[in-house]
Structure formats: C-alpha cells, structure tokens
Amino acid sequence: MDVLESSVPESILWDDWHAIAEWETVAGMGRLGTVLFGRPLVVTLDGEGVMVAHAGGGALPGRLKYGYVWTCLGTPQRDIIDFPEAAETDRYVAPAGSIGIAVSGLRAVENFLDLAHLPFVHRGSLGDASVTEVPDYTVTVADDGVTVTDVRAYQPVASPTATEEMLVDYRYDVLRPYTVALRKTNPIQRSRFDALALMVQPVNEERCVLHMLDLYLKEGDRDESAREFTRFIQSQDKPILENQKPRRLPLDPRAEIPVRSDASSLAYRRWLRRHGVRYGAVPENKP
C-alpha cells in the first residue's frame, strides 16, 4: 500500500455514504471488487440485498438506493442523500453510467460545476463553439453547501430528449463534497426541470469514479438513450480532467488565477476550505 492508499480523509468525507457500484453490475457479476479511499472492497449479492466488506475481511454497512450500492467506511453522521425528484412517478430514477478518471474527485466535481468548458469540451451538445461567453450567475455559499443559480446556457443538445437547440436554465446544488445535483430545463415540459446528480467515488487522492444518476422526466425519453448521452459526455470530460495538473485540487486562493466565470469553482473551493477538506486537495499554504 503506497502513501496514496493509506491516508485517512476528514470526517466530512470518511463518515459519509458513498455510491460504489451500480446494483445491476453487481447483480450481473455476483461479486464485484472496487476501491474507496484507497481501501479495496468487495460487493456481493445477499438475496435481494448486498453485502459490502473489506477485501481482507470485515463487514461494512451496505445499502441500495437509486440503483446504486452505497457504503460508509466510518460512522455515518447522516443518511444517504435524498433527491426529492426521486419520489415523482413520472421520472426515471436510473443510473446513467460511470467512468473512471485519474484525477482527484474534487477536481471532477469542480469540472461538473464549470460552465466555461461546455462550448469547448462539449462542442455541439452542451455548448456551441460560437457562444462561449458565460453570462454572470449567482453563487451562494452556506455551511451546508454551495448553490449556483440564475445560470442560462445555450445548448445545441441539452439532454437525451432535446430535439433542437435551446436556452437552458441551470441550477447546481453542491450537497456534499462529492455530490452535486443539477437541475436543468426539460426540453419538452419547459416549466419543469430534469434533475441529475453527480456522485463521485474517491478511489484514492488522485483517482475517482464518476457515477451519474438521472432523474429525468419520462416523457420522450428512453433509458438507453440517456445512458448513451452520459457515456458521450463523460468520455469528453475524461481526457480533459486527466490533463489537469496537479491531479489534486489546489485550495490555496493564490494557486491559480481565476476569471469571472470561475465563480462557481471558487465558491466550491472556499466551501471545502471552510470544512477543512484536505483529502485529494493541495491544502492552503498558510503563511
């Protein structure tokens, strides 16, 4: 076990639930190995439920929610996150796909919040190369999270059900350090929002798995098209994230030079600093 694998993260990360696999993958394989905070884990079927254990033995709590298997290495201080949309019967609640990325999970969250990369990295789908300006938006940092509102983005293909380009209203809620909910205008029912959640599984301080949960309105949507869409978007983000140096997220305000459109990222970094998060980060350089 190298240095990367043995450090213990802060309680806000360690004592929380994390999505570690899709239920359907475990059901298909019967047994699945994975890694959380550098600890190798094994997920096995247990009747209708799951068992999670350390690879070397030692049971861990295992839960099923939203089609994902969740576990906690420490002592859970709060329940698995609740997405209110999951209770609405005209929505899919479906795992949309996962991808492994050799970068800190915090970097992956920051990228998800970044509006400026859309026209470049997701040209032709989530952004238009000729519309690169990011209009000002509102950011609120509270103790329990970061909220990004009043976002408007012009998107050629905003979601799997989009049939034409549209101006999309966005709202991000950073609910936990590795969990962000995104609400965006549904292409058919324009007064309602599709919801999706990014849940990052920290493999170690410099590797992670992105799990995407779709809470899309069913109208016009097919489960598989949503999965293809996520696959396409995630595969564009992967090489960009893997080229970010350092792989950990710098939390020192002087580490990188921000521009106006980076407000969401700055707020996220500030919030992580406030909670003393160091795992997967380059901590603040205090004089």
Place this chain on the structure above:
Amino acid sequence: MIEFYDYHLSSDCYKVRLFLNMIKLEYTRREVEFYPRREHRSEWFLRINPRGELPVLVDNGTIVQDAQEILLYLARTYDASGTWYPREDALLVGQVSMWLSFADALSQTSGAARLHDGFLYDHIDVDTCRSGAHELLRVLDEHLWFAEQQDCSWICERADPTVADIACFPDVMLAEEGGISLLNYRAIRRWTDRIKQLPGFILMPGIFDGVPA
C-alpha cells in the same frame, strides 16, 4: 453485413474502428458496455465470444476475434490496394507478424496500466506494466528513428503504412492515461503525428487532433 462489437474507450476496439474508417468499410456498431456494466462478461456476449473479450467482428455470420486478427482479416478481405498487408514478400509478412505481436505486448503493458488507472483494475501490478511499456517504447522509438534515416516513415519497410502501424498506434497514443509519459520518445511522436495525417484518420476520447511534426 459487418457488425462490430465495440467499446468506445477501448484501445483495441479503436484500432479496428480506425482501420474500418481508413479502408472506407461500412459497418454496424454495437456498443458493449465494458465499464461499468462488464457486458463483455454477460451471457449474451459470451455466446458471441466465449473468451469474453472485445473487440469482435461478425462478417455475414463469420466471427473474428482479437484486434490484431481482425485487422489482418479486414486487410486480406477488403483492402483493394493491397498495401495494408503486403503478402508478396515473405520477409515483410514476417515483419508484420512480429509487430502485431509487439502490439499485443503493448496492450498487456501500456493497455493494462491504463485499465488500472481508469477502470479500477486493481489486481494489475501497474509498476511492472509501466516499466514493461517503457522497454517496448524504447525499442519502437529506436526502430522508428533508424527507419527515418532510411527515409521510411512507417514501422515496416514500405512506402505506405501497414496494419502494423494501426495495431501499435492506440496503446502508444493512450499510454499517458496509464501514467506512461511519451515525452522522451521523439521518433514515436513524429510517427504518431504522421498517422494522424493519414486519410480516414478518426479520433477517440483521449486522442486529440494532431499538429503536423
């Protein structure tokens, strides 16, 4: 009809897609979700390939497995120019075979390191894979440098590229995703730039447009 069982992030699948595009062959793509769902181990896919490995090409019912074998099959069957797999010269046939097995070795080192870093293949000894990949890259870099001195741009001693170039390209180009830097392999980088200029070249996630050398 050609059906191609593909995974969009696989280097072995990409080399077949790349070649299909270069020889302008139409096909139907079937995505097999290698990660996270491990569909290559699923019952339906094991009926197509009992070894549970991608890629697989099905040409009017004939099943061809293994990336290198698929390249050879396509070149033998569909390459009207005959340049991709020249068979008139016994020595050259041997060269192509050698470099196809070199491509296999790249897959087992550079490709494996990439599976470790990006796809949670934690049982892989990544340090051994990385040093093995560097040994191969040194060999390839030197080979390409000497070829350039003979005014040859490609892996085999031909005016045109062969399937050997296509077979080796993806696991070289994606090496950095497995933590293997290409910085010191200058002849390799000139060669990858030349491949990116070939007619019919296509990208995959992690492989970017080339800047001419």
